[in-house]
Amino acid sequence: MRSISAQIVAARVALSIVALCAISLNPQIVRAELDVAADPALVQADHRFVQAVARNDKAALQGLLDSDFLWTDSGGKSLSRVQFLQNVPKPLIAPENDGESKTYDYGQLGDVQINAGRAHVLRIWVKRASGWKAVVYQEVLSLDAPPSFAPGAGKDCENPCKRVPFKPENETQRRVITTYSKLETAAMAHNSAVFSTVVANEFAAASSNSNKLYDKRSRMDDFDHSKMEGVAPTPLTSARMMQFGNAVLMISEHVPDRGKPLHVTRLWLTQGDDWVEALSYQTSVRD
Numbered sequence: 689m690r691s692i693s694a695q696i697v698a699a700r701v702a703l704s705i706v707a708l709c710a711i712s713l714n715p716q717i718v719r720a721e722l723d724v725a726a727d728p729a730l731v732q733a734d735h736r737f738v739q740a741v742a743r744n745d746k747a748a749l750q751g752l753l754d755s756d757f758l759w760t761d762s763g764g765k766s767l768s769r770v771q772f773l774q775n776v777p778k779p780l781i782a783p784e785n786d787g788e789s790k791t792y793d794y795g796q797l798g799d800v801q802i803n804a805g806r807a808h809v810l811r812i813w814v815k816r817a818s819g820w821k822a823v824v825y826q827e828v829l830s831l832d833a834p835p836s837f838a839p840g841a842g843k844d845c846e847n848p849c850k851r852v853p854f855k856p857e858n859e860t861q862r863r864v865i866t867t868y869s870k871l872e873t874a875a876m877a878h879n880s881a882v883f884s885t886v887v888a889n890e891f892a893a894a895s896s897n898s899n900k901l902y903d904k905r906s907r908m909d910d911f912d913h914s915k916m917e918g919v920a921p922t923p924l925t926s927a928r929m930m931q932f933g934n935a936v937l938m939i940s941e942h943v944p945d946r947g948k949p950l951h952v953t954r955l956w957l958t959q960g961d962d963w964v965e966a967l968s969y970q971t972s973v974r975d
């Protein structure tokens with residue numbers, strides 16, 4: 689009989705083989721960064737979603753979408769599940785494009801991030817009893833040059849640094865919104881030391897107001913050089929949160945002191961007794 693460690697190794701190898709098979713089926717994730725512990729069913733569901741959108745296969749999409757599904761295009765137009773199925777839009781990144789892909793599985797919630805030049809796509813999945821369901825699809829088209837200004841919250845940063853118009857429904861939401869204000873206060877002060885404590889190591893940020901795709905280190909480097917590069921705290925006007933195990937999905941609307949309103953999706957994770965931000969996708973609402 690094999691030892692427990694040998695069984696674990698075998699299981700991980702099997703998962704890796706399944707993941708690699710999924711990658712071979714989908715050229716969009718040829719350069720994927722996959723954790724061997726990720727649920728292969730998540731990768732397969734995402735592949736089916738991409739193909740169904742490309743084929744305008746509404747029957748297939750119905751079985752892949754969560755009841756709370758929200759599609760947001762690069763112009764900031766958001767569609768509910770019903771609206772999306774009525775007229776399936778064309779995606780910003782076509783399936784045949786060779787984009788860089790990263791897949792993260794957090795148990796009850798997972799996300800897929802696709803980057804192809806200035807185009808960025810986020811797909812968030814929730815694990816329901818019937819399988820993985822898409823709950824968020826969001827596009828961000830970065831600027832083609834460094835921004836001339838950063839839409840923000842003004843010099844005082846009253847909102848969101850000191851207060852936000854959001855009433856938590858439970859202790860988890862209270863802690864997340866407190867951490868959110870702490871993160872924005874650190875960003876406003878260019879305090880990379882504090883910022884590093886409230887974002888996950890896999891942190892990623894994309895914004896319509898910036899020409900950069902940020903990870904944790906590059907965002908901290910910009911703070912150390914007193915740069916915002918188009919990504920700055922902006923006043924929050926509304927938000928909703930959904931908790932899935934050790935993860936909280938936060939979808940919010942913002943109106944900066946100048947520039948277009950923003951539609952923002954954030955993912956928060958537990959880290960010990962604290963909450964940290966894993967991603968922030970910010971899309972300007974043009975209309």
